[in-house]
Amino acid sequence: IYLNHLRFPGHVFVQTGGSVKLDIKNKTLLHFSRLIWMNDKSENIVRFINESGGLKYYIYKDSVDFNNKTLSLTLKNTQKTDSGLYTAKTIREKTTLVAEYNVSVIDPVDFPVLKRNFTIISVHACIVNVSCSGRDHTISDSYHSNNCTQEKVKSFGIQTLALYCIDNVVVCNYSNPVSWKNDIIEINQLCTPHEQNNSSFPLHWLLVIAGVLVLVFTAVSVLYCTYKKRKKSMSALIK
Incomplete structure (x- = not known):
């Protein structure tokens, strides 16, 4: 008895708790009497008899x-073990x-953290510094609200961080082979409050107007009091 290798091992990633199907893609060479799926400990998982259709599970029977x-063999409710x-x-x-598959059961990624601070450079533009x-990994960049096209990507092992900007939306993407999560900010939202403050009535003009109104009210009050006193004096003389 000797062993033939039909192809190189395939690496398959599956999320913890998920399922994965391991296929036999080359059917032309499957003239056999028995087929056995095994794990890396050389333990039989299942044996299939071709002529009779007999099937026997050894381990992982419920999974x-x-x-x-x-x-094909489907692994269900996979765990890291x-x-x-x-x-x-x-x-x-x-x-x-x-068939030969190297199966890795991994957890999904956590949500990334997108931090930013911005500098206003004009009424309609700002520069946003983001991380x-x-x-334990971070990438940083700066984006101009009128020219937002750069992209940075950093991979470490099977995980990837990507930071990019499209149509004034900055996207922080964190991914691995079984999952991905995003955090986003809109650059225009950071610039808008500044624009709204500029469009509102300036505070110093409000103070000037308030002062003028106080002076006018005071002057009117003085004139009214003077008028009342004169009227009383005239009435006393007539009597």
């Missing part, structure tokens, strides 16, 4: 499904390796 038509090498072999006159963080 795997075998399809006797496609010969399920990570490892999975192989399928056919047996007749010889033993042939017909995009995920786990």
Whole structure:
């Protein structure tokens, strides 16, 4: 008995608690009497007898499904302890390796953190300095509200941080092979409050107007009091 390799191992990522189907893609060489799926400990998971259709599960009975038509194996409710090498072999006159998968069960990424501060450079424009963080990694950049096109990408292992800007929207993307999450800010929203403050009536003019009104009210009050006193004096003389 000798062993043939039909192809190089495929690396498959699956999210914790998810399912993954391991296929046998090359069906032309599947003239066999038995097929066995195994794990990296050389433990039989399932054995299929081709002529009779007999099927026997050895381990993972409640967490795997075998399809006797496609010969695929589905791992269900995967946990990190399920990570490892999975192989399928056919047996007749010889033993042939017909599938090989390196399965990695990983958690989804956390939400990234997007921090920013901005500098107003005109009524309709500002520069935003941003930092995009995920786990222990951070990338930073600066964007002009009138020219927002740059992109930065940083990969570490199987995780990737991406920071980019499209149509005045800054996007911080944190991803791995099974998940991705975003945090965004709109540059125009940072500039808008400044524009609204500029369009409102200036405070010093409000103070000037208030002062003028106080002076006018005081003058009117003095004139009215003077008029009342004179009127009383005239009435006394007439009597």
